Amino acid sequence: MGRAPCCAKVGLHKGPWTTKEDALLTKYVQAHGEGQWKSLPKKAGLLRCGKSCRLRWMNYLRPDIKRGNITQEEDDLIIRLHSLLGNKWSLIAGRLPGRTDNEIKNYWNTHLLKKLQRNEQTSEHDNEDQQRKTKKNNNVGGNKKKKNNNNKQKKNDKKKGKSKINDDEEEDKIQVYLPKAIRIKALTLPRTDSGSFTFESNSSSESQQKQGNEQVTNNNVVCEVGEIGENDRFGFCSDDHDLVNDIECESFFDTGNNRGTLERLYDEYFQLLNVDGICNFEFDSFAESIFN
DNA sequence: AAAATGCTCAACCGCTAACCA
DNA sequence: CTGGTTAGCGGTTGAGCATTT
DSSP states (O other), X not given: OOOOOOGGGGTOOOSSOXXXXXXXXXXXXXHHOSOOTTTXXXXXXXXSOHHHHHHHIIIIIOTTOOOSOOOHHHHHHHHHHHHHHOSOHHHHHHTSTTOOHHHHHHXXXXXXXXXXXXXXXXXXXXXXXXXXXXXXXXXXXXGSOOOOOSHHHHHHHHHTTSOOXXXXXXXXXXXXBOOOSOSEEEEEOOSSOOXXXXXXXXXXXXXXXXXXXXXXXXXXXXXXXGGTTTTSOOBOOOTTSOOTTOOBOTTTSOOOSSOOHHHHHHHHHHHHTTOTTOSEEEOHXXXXXXXX
């Protein structure tokens, strides 16, 4: 496959955008619309590659971008959608109006992952206690989730135990149990609005095993006891709650009377991802709901 | 006050699916 | 059908700022 020449090869600007560049790009897109990114820089008088222009517009300049902190509701939805979709940032962002995939990705990596790691430690510790109460040789080493090897994870690990007060407070409020984000292996979507797309559920043995350990009832995920600490769930719990030994995830998928829009959106995804025995199918309405 | 360390997030990189001639 | 082009995605980087030592 061909590759567009990178910025360096053609002597184009890189790095942070100036206000002048922003203005030029904004002006051009407002006049001519999005698209044609390859030829846009030249037409707009920018010394940037099309890729860079597209990214700048999509992630920063677009008028419908929502600025400011992620709300608690958004935070919750991100966690839920990630549990279903994995690192499908664009899909997740598509359900959060005004938020970009880049923003969601950054938020996940900087905020939510920290919670996850913190909870993993708690979960592992409590799991060990649980195991002691049960059979000695019940489990083998596979219980412990592998540590993420990337540098930022290591940095974050170092900071554990002395994190910001705000983070601690936030974590105290959140109790989340997540399946590992591996449910989807391949998701093929057209890049045009052709109206339909195929969806492939994860058919790997790993996934099947995982799904075998979950029961889906009324949109609640119920994790079986034996799976505690086995990558299928992690709670964001305060230390003074004995939630690690809880089995059901109902607090997370609570279906109260006043369910908000985001709750319903989540349910849509959840139901679609749990259609019995369907590996390839079309659901145009779902596509429309996402992309329109 | 200065240096070291950590955090955030905009931007870049590399890859691939979709499109088209 | 083939191969080039383009758009879009997810992972990673690094500058700048904040916090800690």
